[in-house]
Amino acid sequence: MTNKPIVQVRDLYKSFTRGAEKIEVLTDLNVDVAEGEFLALMGPSGSGKTTLLNLIAGLDQPTSGKILVGDQEISAMTESQLARWRTRHVGFVFQFYHLLPVLTAYENVELPLLLMPLTAAERKRQVLNALELVQLSNRLSHRPGMLSGGQQQRVGIARAIVTDPTLIVADEPTGDLDSKSANEILSLLDLLRESLNKTIIMVTHDPHAAERAQRLLHLEKGRLVMDSTQGEPRPTVAFPR
Amino acid sequence: MKIVLVLFLVLFVGPFVLLLPFFGMLGAMELCARVGGRLSESLTATLPPKFGAAVIAIPKFAIIILKSIRRNLLRSSLSYLAVFVMVLVITGIWSILTFLDAATSAKAANFKALVTDKFQIPSQMPPSYIGELTREAANLPAGMRADPAKDVMTWSFVGTSLDPDPSKRSQENMIIFFSMDPRGLLNMMDDLEQDRLSPADAKQMRENVAAMQTNIKGIVLSEEKLRTINRKVGDRLKVYCFPGQYKDIEFDVEIVGTFPRSAGRYDGSAILNLEYLQKSLDAYERKTGKQHPMSNRYINLFWVRVPNEDAMRALAESLDKPGRFSTPPVKIERGSSAVSSFLDAYKDIIAGMRYLLVPAIVAVMILVIANAISISVRERRPEMAVLKVLGFQPWQVLILILGEALIVGVLAGGLCTTLAYYGVNARGGIQFPIAFFGKFFIPVESLWWGPVLGAIAAIAGSVVPAWSARSVRVSEVFAKIA
Ligand SMILES: Nc1ncnc2c1ncn2[C@@H]1O[C@H](COP(=O)(O)OP(=O)(O)OP(=O)(O)O)[C@@H](O)[C@H]1O
Ligand SMILES: [Mg+2]
Numbered sequence: 001m002t003n004k005p006i007v008q009v010r011d012l013y014k015s016f017t018r019g020a021e022k023i024e025v026l027t028d029l030n031v032d033v034a035e036g037e038f039l040a041l042m043g044p045s046g047s048g049k050t051t052l053l054n055l056i057a058g059l060d061q062p063t064s065g066k067i068l069v070g071d072q073e074i075s076a077m078t079e080s081q082l083a084r085w086r087t088r089h090v091g092f093v094f095q096f097y098h099l100l101p102v103l104t105a106y107e108n109v110e111l112p113l114l115l116m117p118l119t120a121a122e123r124k125r126q127v128l129n130a131l132e133l134v135q136l137s138n139r140l141s142h143r144p145g146m147l148s149g150g151q152q153q154r155v156g157i158a159r160a161i162v163t164d165p166t167l168i169v170a171d172e173p174t175g176d177l178d179s180k181s182a183n184e185i186l187s188l189l190d191l192l193r194e195s196l197n198k199t200i201i202m203v204t205h206d207p208h209a210a211e212r213a214q215r216l217l218h219l220e221k222g223r224l225v226m227d228s229t230q231g232e233p234r235p236t237v238a239f240p241r
Numbered sequence: 242m243k244i245v246l247v248l249f250l251v252l253f254v255g256p257f258v259l260l261l262p263f264f265g266m267l268g269a270m271e272l273c274a275r276v277g278g279r280l281s282e283s284l285t286a287t288l289p290p291k292f293g294a295a296v297i298a299i300p301k302f303a304i305i306i307l308k309s310i311r312r313n314l315l316r317s318s319l320s321y322l323a324v325f326v327m328v329l330v331i332t333g334i335w336s337i338l339t340f341l342d343a344a345t346s347a348k349a350a351n352f353k354a355l356v357t358d359k360f361q362i363p364s365q366m367p368p369s370y371i372g373e374l375t376r377e378a379a380n381l382p383a384g385m386r387a388d389p390a391k392d393v394m395t396w397s398f399v400g401t402s403l404d405p406d407p408s409k410r411s412q413e414n415m416i417i418f419f420s421m422d423p424r425g426l427l428n429m430m431d432d433l434e435q436d437r438l439s440p441a442d443a444k445q446m447r448e449n450v451a452a453m454q455t456n457i458k459g460i461v462l463s464e465e466k467l468r469t470i471n472r473k474v475g476d477r478l479k480v481y482c483f484p485g486q487y488k489d490i491e492f493d494v495e496i497v498g499t500f501p502r503s504a505g506r507y508d509g510s511a512i513l514n515l516e517y518l519q520k521s522l523d524a525y526e527r528k529t530g531k532q533h534p535m536s537n538r539y540i541n542l543f544w545v546r547v548p549n550e551d552a553m554r555a556l557a558e559s560l561d562k563p564g565r566f567s568t569p570p571v572k573i574e575r576g577s578s579a580v581s582s583f584l585d586a587y588k589d590i591i592a593g594m595r596y597l598l599v600p601a602i603v604a605v606m607i608l609v610i611a612n613a614i615s616i617s618v619r620e621r622r623p624e625m626a627v628l629k630v631l632g633f634q635p636w637q638v639l640i641l642i643l644g645e646a647l648i649v650g651v652l653a654g655g656l657c658t659t660l661a662y663y664g665v666n667a668r669g670g671i672q673f674p675i676a677f678f679g680k681f682f683i684p685v686e687s688l689w690w691g692p693v694l695g696a697i698a699a700i701a702g703s704v705v706p707a708w709s710a711r712s713v714r715v716s717e718v719f720a721k722i723a
Contacts, residue, residue, distance in 0.1 A: 050719065059630060060716040080634055087632030094719070098627045102308035112631045114298045117291040120282035159631075171719070 005032035006166060006199050007056055012065035014051055014222075025051045026222045029065070036197040038189065040210040043219035049203040050171055052219065056201060057090045057169045058082045070166055087115045091160030093170035097152040099144040099159070105131065106140040109158045116163065130158035134188060150181030157188055161198070168192065170202040174209050186212045256322055262656050263321050267307060270648070274303040302637075306644040313617065317649055320613040324653035327606045328694055332661050333671055334594050337681045341591065344431075345581040353429070353576040354553050356543040356560070358569045363398075365538035366569065368519065371395055373566070377559050378545045385552035392546040394425030397539045399487060399513060401480035403470065413469055416480055418460070418513035420539075423453040426461075426512065429544055433504055442501035449498035449512075457514045459497035465508040472496060487535055490521050544576065603698065610702025614646050618706040625710045626718035639711040646703035647696055654695020658687040 014026040025048045033039055041049050054060045055067060058074045059082075067075040069089060077085060099108045109130055113123045131137055134154035144152050153173060160168055170189070174182035186209055192198045204210050218226035278300035285293030310317045356374055358364035378387035387393060396419050403414035427435055427450055435443045453459040467473060474496050482490040492513070500507045522536045547553045557573045560566055584591070618625070625638050662683045665671060670682045 051716075054716045054719070057630075059719075083629065083632045083634050085632075086630065092630050094627070096623075098623060100305075100624055100627070102312045103305065107304075110301075111628075114294075114301050115632050117289075117294045119286060119290050119293055120297060121286075122290070123294075123297075 006035040006037075006070060007031070007033035007201075008066075008068040009052075009056065010066040010068075012052075012055065012067065013063045014048070014055060014060075015063050024222060026055075026062075029222075029224055031217065031224065031227075033199060033201065035199055036193060037215060038193045038200045038213045039202070039215045039217060040213035041201060041203045041217050041219060042205070042207075042210055045205075047219040048222040049219055053169050053171055053201060053203055057092065057167070058086050084115075087112055088163060089166045091163065091165040091168045093153070093156050093160050093168065093173045095172040095175040097144070097149075097156045097176075099152055099155055101144050104141045104143055105136060105147070105155045105158075108144070108155055109162050112159065112163050126162050126164075127158075130162040131155075133161070133191075134158045148181070149177050150184055153177060153181070153185050154188065157185070157192075161192060161196075166199065168198050168200045170200065172203055172205065174204065174206060179208075182206070182209065256318075259322060259325055259656075260318055262660070263318065263652055266652050266656065267310060267648075271304060271307045274300040274307065278304070302641070302644070306641055306648065309617075309641070309645055310648060316613055316617065320610055320649050321653045323609040324606055324650055324695055324698060325657045327602045327609075328654045328657040328691055329661060331599055331602055331694065332658055332683060332687055332691065333681075334599055336671060336683045336687070338591065338595055339684055339686075340681050341584060345577050345584060352547065352553075353431075353544050354547050354556065354573050355576045355579050356545065356571050356573045357541075357579075359572040361569060364541055366540040366543065366571065367537045368540055370540055370543065370566070370571075374543050374545070374560075374571075377565075378547075378556060381552060381555050381559070385548060385555055387545050387547065390424070391428045394421060394429035394544040395515065395540050396421055396542040396544070397515060397518060398541050399518060400483040401492065402483065403478060403480055405481045405491075407484055410483075413471075416462070416466065416470065416511045417509075418511045420513040420515045420518045422515050423450045423512070425544075426450050429546065430507075432506060433500075438501060439503065442503055445498070445501050449500075452497035453512070453514050456495060456497060457517045457520070458492070458494050459514065460494045461498045461500065461512040462496060463500045463504075463508045463510060464502065466511060467496070467499060474498060487518075487522075487533070487539075490525060490533070492517065492521060543571075603694075606698040607702040610646055610650065610699055611705065614642065614703040615706040615709075617645075618642060618710045622710070622713055622718055625713045626715045629713065629715050635711040638713070639707050642707035642710045643700065643703055646699040646707070650695035650697075650699025650702075651692045652695070654698075655692035657695075658683070658691025661691075662687055 009029055009031040012026055012029040013024075016023045016025060029052065041053065043049050051060070055062055055075075056069070058069075058077070062075050065075065066073060072085065072089075074082065074085060099105075100111070103111070106127060109127045110123065113126060116123075118126070128137070131140065134157050136151060136154055136158065139147060139151065139155075144155070147155065153176075156173075160170075168189075173189070174185050177185065189200055189202065190212060193200055200213075202209070202213065210216055214229065216226070216228045217224060218228075278297065281296050281300060285296050288296070356366075358366055375387075375389045375393050378393060379389050380386065399418040399420045401416050401418060402410045403416070404410065426433060426446060433446060435446070438446065449461045453461065472478060477493065477495045480492050480494060482488070482492075494513070494517075500510070518539065522533045522539070525533045526536065545556070547556065553573060553575070560571055560573060628638055628641075629635070662685065666682050
């Protein structure tokens with residue numbers, strides 16, 4: 001963790017224009033995320049958590065400022081470069097799982113691999129490994145409708161890790177689950193970090209979920225108001241630029 | 242009671258029967274995609290992964306598309322049925338129009354010219370004109386002249402009834418004959434020309450002609466006509482001419498053959514040997530001591546094949562020379578022009594079908610597809626967004642949506658025209674009496690333009706919704722959801 005940060009956000013501004021109205025969502029944000037870090041992003045509704053996550057994950061472009069992931073400046077990529085970059089470097093976990101209902105668990109997990117130059121054997125191995133890791137090897141040909149919420153979210157996680165991405169981003173991954181399933185999901189994310197050294201950024205409203213992370217960022221009205229590592233709060237004003 | 246049954250058939254059984262091949266094809270396509278996927282996986286194992294993966298992805302994409310069609314099967318089925326029915330209507334209209342076009346369009350070379358009474362309708366010419374007109378045509382300069390054995394034909398229309406009492410005349414007992422030299426059946430009748438028939442049908446016609454030549458009382462009918470008068474080949478029957486035409490003439494005929502089934506435009510027609518008509522008129526004169534009123538004007542039409550327009554003009558000039566054909570004077574025109582003038586009465590209907598009905602149906606078809614696809618795209622915006630999140634390029638999302646519409650459209654159009662081509666033609670064509678054509682057959686070209694029409698409608702209908710799916714802005718979709 002002493003290495004160069006895997007994510008560097010510099011002087012980030014993001015605003016949306018809705019008609020004539022200009023909404024400032026993120027203001028002068030600076031964050032570094034180290035490799036292998038499990039980071040939770042909290043804050044009231046509308047504070048810009050999803051927006052920040054989307055920017056880091058290359059789903060949207062900043063109004064100004066720079067975002068580097070690894071040694072690539074994603075804020076300077078075109079849309080189709082970003083799409084290619086996402087396939088390899090980012091795994092997404094959504095609150096509502098967002099699996100394709102017509103595809104089986106296996107096919108859902110396989111989906112991002114269709115965009116990668118793999119042989120059939122490699123692809124199959126990666127899909128089976130990912131489903132093994134989330135303990136769904138016995139549900140390969142089930143469609144999402146036949147799975148519980150927790151199981152669907154595990155398929156979602158398998159889909160996120162199947163490409164072996166640098167970064168896993170999760171937007172309220174436990175938001176739609178009961179506490180038992182939520183715990184399972186959080187343990188799974190822990191496992192990913194511990195055994196695979198994945199970097200995880202998770203947006204959550206749930207303090208219990210946030211506790212599982214090593215580091216907590218608190219966003220308020222588009223500004224970073226708190227950055228605490230392992231329970232030691234650290235005011236962001238002192239955060240080194 | 243009957244109407245209830247028909248309604249039941251049309252509303253419930255019909256769609257189900259039409260849907261079966263659709264479901265079958267969808268299943269078969271999915272099977273093919275799976276097998277193709279397996280095959281491509283083993284075939285590309287030796288290729289560099291970069292190319293191999295692209296090949297493998299194609300069947301996988303196809304499976305996703307097919308599964309999406311299956312997902313809302315009711316909606317897909319309704320789109321399919323709508324396109325199917327509309328392509329069917331267009332096919333019917335198009336078949337009739339192409340047939341009429343072919344009948345009225347002047348073929349560049351080798352067309353048939355029609356000689357008729359210049360002023361009188363119906364045209365009635367003396368039998369001596371057969372020889373004289375034939376001679377004129379045969380004496381044209383080389384390269385223009387007609388072969389008397391192959392290139393001429395006359396028609397005399399003879400209305401008869403199985404019942405001597407004219408008041409009892411009905412569809413079931415009426416036979417309208419083309420009275421002609423049977424040789425003309427082999428060379429001069431549209432769609433019965435030997436080289437246009439299948440070998441079996443051509444042979445059937447040659448046997449008919451041979452039978453009519455050995456037995457001048459032999460007649461040839463269509464199978465349909467045989468059914469309506471409830472007789473069979475080999476039967477002998479007595480037919481009585483309409484008193485208003487060949488008064489007091491009757492024929493003892495024997496049914497010696499039928500038209501090949503492929504010659505559907507002759508359904509309802511019957512052929513009588515001209516020689517028998519002539520002999521009957523002679524017999525009348527011998528018996529009564531006076532000429533039959535028709536005996537000098539029983540040739541209605543004289544057909545002659547000419548190699549080109551110049552030949553027809555040359556023939557027209559020689560027919561116009563003073564003193565040649567004066568009682569009555571005659572005119573010559575292209576057979577197709579004669580048909581055209583018949584069809585003039587239907588000009589508005591035909592133009593309406595071509596320029597209003599067909600475009601209207603195509604437009605409705607596009608709207609039906611557009612409606613179904615936009616609903617399904619709107620429902621699936623989050624899914625499209627997820628695909629993009631995973632790294633799918635906009636064009637790949639576009640293809641997924643277009644592919645769905647395309648498969649439904651092509652299957653509907655293709656199955657429709659295929660079923661129509663084989664089904665309708667086997668059952669004797671479309672009944673649509675217009676001018677003197679009663680039946681129309683679906684042209685073989687429909688086998689390719691059916692799917693093409695379906696494809697065009699599918700693309701036109703889905704391009705806007707597919708474009709909107711392609712342009713889904715991921716961040717917006719999830720900002721709203723979360
Ligand atoms: N595409 C967009 N167009 C316009 N405004 C947007 C867009 N995306 C987000 N916003 C606005 O930006 C602000 C922050 O939104 P964001 O979704 O990041 O909040 P959040 O912290 O994730 O909230 P929640 O906890 O409710 O998910 C909101 O006011 C929202 O309306
Ligand atoms: Mg949010």
